[in-house]
Amino acid sequence: MDILLSGTFGAREREAWRQTLAAVFPSGRWLDDAQAKATPSSVRAAVVANPAPGALQGLPALGLIQSLWAGVEGLLADPTLPPGVPLARMVDPRMNAAMAETALWAVLSLQRDFFTYADQQRQRVWRQHPQRRADETRVRVLGLGQMGRAVALALQRQGFDVAGWAATPRALPQGLAGYFGDAALPEVLAQADILVNLLPLTPATRGLLCAARFDALPPGAALVNLARGAHVVDADLLAALDAGRLRHAVLDVFASEPLPPAHAYWTHPRVTVLPHVAAATDPRSAAEVVATNLQALADGRPLAHRVDRVRGY
């Protein structure tokens, strides 16, 4: 099977992906953009990570576009994306585990004042703050997809008071409280000592985290954004932090990445900046996920992790 491997990779990174994919799907012939354009009618699948606009056009036999990334809003925004071709997101258990690790680290840091102690170290200040209990720390998770559920369960297992919110009702693992729909959002926000964002980026969620939502949080709440920068209205977040309305924000994602050197987030005393590292695709486990879907395509079986293009995820 001829497969296009396309994305904004460096040459070494592309070759590493090609070798990892070839090891788990040896019947594939892996083409780059130029090779695919040379024999367009043979290309059955495309495995992509932020491909150049137009890279997927003019491939008449294309039966699957498999993203190496969980978020597909970039792909969906490309007007040259061929309509009608099944599109699949990356749903990688290892990536979910990495996201849960980052969320747990951020929530523990906020619960136990470890960001404050890091500031104190720089000032050589020895001062102890009251120790909060996990079961008295209410963490509310926005988004209950694969990642949101993995995060909520890891936090709950660690003893936090956890509940989640999603736009539409869904089944949740036993013992995990869920709230659904726009009408329930204010109630969830009012409970959130720590708000963790893992929503998909869609027209409905873009700019959701704005002044009105920050005002709905308890005074002194903290925000952990591990989803997309465009969920946050940056000016509103900075105003809420400056006013002390929010006590801290941990931000892994930004409207523009890399975060521009002059951006106020870099130096804000209440902001922790991560360079989009909350959960990287793990090539070893992601390749297995890709191989499974490629084999399903070859066998004519149903494809996994299909994206609903209207819903946006």
Next chain:
Amino acid sequence: MDILLSGTFGAREREAWRQTLAAVFPSGRWLDDAQAKATPSSVRAAVVANPAPGALQGLPALGLIQSLWAGVEGLLADPTLPPGVPLARMVDPRMNAAMAETALWAVLSLQRDFFTYADQQRQRVWRQHPQRRADETRVRVLGLGQMGRAVALALQRQGFDVAGWAATPRALPQGLAGYFGDAALPEVLAQADILVNLLPLTPATRGLLCAARFDALPPGAALVNLARGAHVVDADLLAALDAGRLRHAVLDVFASEPLPPAHAYWTHPRVTVLPHVAAATDPRSAAEVVATNLQALADGRPLAHRVDRVRGY
């Protein structure tokens, strides 16, 4: 029952403890040092947190010395400690949970390079480092008492490759690997990508973490010391960090506390300093533990959490 409440409390902290203890053991009459000296023969128990030397002398009816702290090496070092009086440590499930939180935060920070990203933020550097897998991160826990076990289990639950070491054999929860005795220590150290110290401080463990032990770790290992400062030979640790032999140390405890302002740890780029906050006694749950032991004393039943004065814990 007349009970001496003695320690290096501030007046407000002492009163908070007295009220919390009185609420769960209402039949107690809580005396301070001066009151106890006035009616020494009525004092049946002493509840202590670093009491002044001599505070426990001359109390002929004393049947229990209950520490509010888990570590009792300070008490045992006091030559005026009355011999023969049962001495009990604080074993508080909430304190164990707090210790597990701190260990988990430190290990996640080291696994996922969050200390490095904090440094990068101060320099406005956007750079991603390879993401380590928890199941490929070997954490070795020294000390398998209440706290060591709680820490090891929390790390294992989070997916880390965990094993523990203790000086003497003991039963462990199913699935937790243990190594016992001095002969096994080099093997455990050789496996430790991250070494977490939760040993009791005894003559046998004082200065244990010295150059020879650091040299036994894999190159680039990290140390998390949550036990006592005197476990570490500071000059050896600084040398190992400066040489790059160790990549990082998270230190909550120090030979002298508060850590002196001029100490090299404060500003060392590979050292994270915490002001002895890994696990504070939680007054609400600790008071329950104290009340249970006071009731056992009143009823003539066996006392819990007895310290072996020869062993030192």
